[in-house]
Amino acid sequence: MAESDDVVLRADNVTKSFGGVTAVDGVALRARKGTITAVIGPNGADKTSLFNVLTGFDQPDTGEVVLYGRRIDREPAWKIARRGMVRSFQTPVGFPLLSVWENLMTAGADQSESLWSAVFRRSRWTRQERELASRADRLLDEIGLGAVKDQRLEDLTAGQTKLVDFARLMMVQPQMVLLDEPAAGVAPSGIGKLSEQVSDMRARGITLLIIDHNIQFVFAVSDYVYVMAEGRVVVSGTPGEIAEHPTVAEIYLGSAT
Ligand SMILES: Nc1ncnc2c1ncn2[C@@H]1O[C@H](COP(=O)(O)OP(=O)(O)O)[C@@H](O)[C@H]1O
Ligand SMILES: [Mg+2]
Incomplete structure (x- = not known):
């Protein structure tokens, strides 16, 4: 069986x-x-x-x-x-004082980076950060939160907060x-x-x-x-x-x- x-x-x-x-x-x-x-x-x-x-x-x-x-x-x-395997919570958690966009960026991807490339290939770091930033922007647009991305999480409605929580999970692919x-x-x-x-x-x-x-x-x-x-x-x-x-x-x- x-x-x-x-x-x-x-x-x-x-x-x-x-x-x-x-x-x-x-x-x-x-x-x-x-x-x-x-x-x-x-x-x-x-x-x-x-x-x-x-x-x-x-x-x-x-x-x-x-x-x-x-x-x-x-x-x-x-x-x-x-x-x-990641999960969301019925009552979402996040960083109330950070912006919506920053909340997504804290979730970032788990991309391994050697010390060597971190120290000597700085441009690669910035490229990764740019990729994360554009992923955050795209996710927020797709979920309809583009207009509030610079607002603090604490200023959002409960429903918007749930959508931020969902988008934050998506950041880790x-x-x-x-x-x-x-x-x-x-x-x-x-x-x-x-x-x-x-x-x-x-x-x-x-x-x-x-x-x-x-x-x-x-x-x-x-x-x-x-x-x-x-x-x-x-x-x-x-x-x-x-x-x-x-x-x-x-x-x-x-x-x-
Ligand atoms: N850590 C816990 N200690 C004691 N009781 C708990 C705990 N977690 C959940 N329960 C109980 O389990 C029951 C079901 O809760 P829950 O899983 O939240 O249901 P649902 O998500 O289906 O609404 C509740 O009555 C709650 O009191
Ligand atoms: Mg429940």
Whole structure:
């Protein structure tokens, strides 16, 4: 029963308890290369807790998490990020006093540079910095934040802050991206741009796992959907299958706002 090679992220039997109370409860999921997989479900379904154990921000009690064929469930978050899997947070973090553009530049790319070239080939440094700067400019234009790029992050709306957080992740050119409610609080025009961006990432072979409450957004962009309730995956399928599933309407629409 060989698993197909296109599984980038695999989780099996992932369980996490807090103070003796089971939160994430035996979750299994797959994210395939160059696809968008969504995790939906009501508030408190443990979606964010699941992201935490997938990305090393928390350790699961049982189960395994495998990225590109390698067990990562005992690795620290920083190491997982350096393996090319990055995540956003439901409530974004950033540098409030820095400009939007500067926030992106702090995320810069991990381009190794020898001491030799740093000292003796200064022009190469500036070329790299120019490349990062133009990447930041392009990302901000594409996501519709070009006009506010010189404003301090603290002066932006919550929705704009989410888009900055997304663009900051894109600066590191990741292979696998987990987004925790990227559309929450974002204006409709911003959601359109976000949809274009994630679809474009998929076309470039990047693998995405997205939690979101915005069902229109989720169904429009995703290839496969997992529905969580009370820490478990209760149903999974294509957006078409999920949209028509009676249990989903009951579980999800019954308690989500
Ligand atoms: N570190 C923690 N300690 C204790 N309880 C936690 C912790 N993290 C999450 N929880 C609990 O897990 C439940 C689900 O939270 P969460 O994963 O944020 O759900 P969702 O993202 O689906 O809305 C919440 O009731 C929360 O209290
Ligand atoms: Mg959450």
